[in-house]
Amino acid sequence: MEYWCTVTRPFVTILLFCEVSEPKDLWDRHWKDLSDDILFRQRQRLGIPNLSLTEEQIQNYARFEIEQILNKENRTLTDYHGIPLPDAALMQDAGNRLLLEELTYATESMTQDSADLEQGLNAEQKQVYDSILEAVYDNRGQIFFVYGSGGTGKTYLWRALMSKLRSQNNIVLVVASSGIAALLLVGGRTPHSRFKIPIDLNNDSCCNIEQGSDLAELIRQTKLIIWDEAPMVHRHAFEALDRTIRDIMQLYDPSAKDKIFGGKTLVLGGDFRQTLPVVQNGGREEIVDASISKSTTIWHNVLSTP
Structure with missing residues (x-):
């Protein structure tokens, strides 16, 4: 060209x-x-x-x-x-069009939004907010689960985190298992759309992301991933994303293959009392087993927050 x-x-x-x-x-x-x-x-x-x-x-x-x-x-x-x-x-x-889309946010207005949103956080939200940012800035690669039903302020917390990091030219990928929930977040997508998660999942599934592709580079430079309404998705989707990000990151850091989500900080949110994963022809046992809380590779790494 x-x-x-x-x-x-x-x-x-x-x-x-x-x-x-x-x-x-x-x-x-x-x-x-x-x-x-x-x-x-x-x-x-x-x-x-x-x-x-x-x-x-x-x-x-x-x-x-x-x-x-x-x-x-x-x-x-x-x-x-x-x-x-x-x-x-x-x-x-x-x-890289995908990368540029995540770097086109107006940092000046984001800085003001961040200050306003941070000021509006309650004590519990501020504690979670500070813990997540600390993990991001220190590159700890931790996983957080923010537990709460609708109306408890999760979306407000996501907005505060997004504004803070984007105002500093950091990349935040935001997905929500529900398309309606994704529309409430600036730059929000469904996880299958953003991460190319296959429809038919099993214990060995990986996302359809090629090494060296624009999406792989976007993920490499991402500082934080926020996944809202996480309990709605089959645990195999999270495990597929975990394998994929480890594979992407190990090219730049060989130790990443042994780190959950390749060392990326991930924030999950949702309420297990609401909709659980849909399992075709599945009974109660199969549905519960499909929950992310039953993932032997992921859930023991999760830090739960109120």
């Missing part, structure tokens, strides 16, 4: 034919002009009208375009002292 724009071509021509003595100074003075239309073109290409890119990402795109044109002339940016090569990892992130 070609990203070249007409603005960078004259810059390359100058580098090639004008014997520039200070190429870095030329770059520093004119990079904003060279990258003037990059944000617009990325919004068009990715289909994200409110996409925002950092200054570093925009500069990186401009250097990538310059490097591509120079390569056609058998030259490279390393031939011009001071102008760094484009960062391949940053380019990959900037082309």
